[in-house]
Amino acid sequence: MLAALIFGVISVFAVSAAMSQENSQNEQSHKAHAATDVDVRYFQKKLELAKHDLQTALDANMNSKLSLLRLENQVAFAKKLLEQAGKHTDHDLHKSHLQPVKNDVILAEEQLDWAKKASAYLREDQIKRMALAAQLARLALERAEQPEITADPMQHLQWQIDRLRSELLSLQVEFERTRSGH
Structure with a gap:
């Protein structure tokens, strides 16, 4: 009992x-x-x-x-975020974050091609800057595709911070160049 x-x-x-x-x-x-x-x-x-x-x-x-x-x-980024928001699985936002980097490469290479064709109208330093920007864009994409950045959330976060700092600096430089007329 x-x-x-x-x-x-x-x-x-x-x-x-x-x-x-x-x-x-x-x-x-x-x-x-x-x-x-x-x-x-x-x-x-x-x-x-x-x-x-x-x-x-x-x-x-x-x-x-x-x-x-x-x-x-x-x-495009907002569409990707919206698609992922409805899913109940782990999100791989790194793939979404890579697209603007890929687009930056395309744009930098297009600008460089345009500059080479219009070289008679541009200063040598402007063409050099576009060549350097294209090289930097390719390296930024290469860096973003490294396995440790795609696999580790902390490395991905550091990559995002570095990218934002770079973008901010580019905007500041562009602003100053536009303001000074160069």
Whole structure:
């Protein structure tokens, strides 16, 4: 009788623990679903804004190929984030982050080709700068594709920080060059 009572008490605790674990898993699932819903709405709005900015630039007949490419990159990146937000698997955002780097290579090489064709109208230092920019873009892509950066989230985060610093410096240099008329 005592054994049956002990077995009953243990059974109650086991069932209670199982129910508690199931409730905890259901609660986590609900929280994950709610977070995914917020992410989906967030990235939908981000995509909408990126499309709006691109369309505004196109409507204004923006002549800067670089600016248009960056706006197109924003649209593509927002689409990728939106696609991934609805998935319940691990996200490989590094692939998404690589696309703008690949686009930078294409743009830098196109600008260099254009500069070589228009060399009669450009200074030698301008052509050299474009050649160096194309080399740097290719190396940035090569660096971004290194296995340790794609495999390790901390290395990926450091890569992103380095890339942002580089972008910021490029913008500052471009701003100063534009402001000074060179």
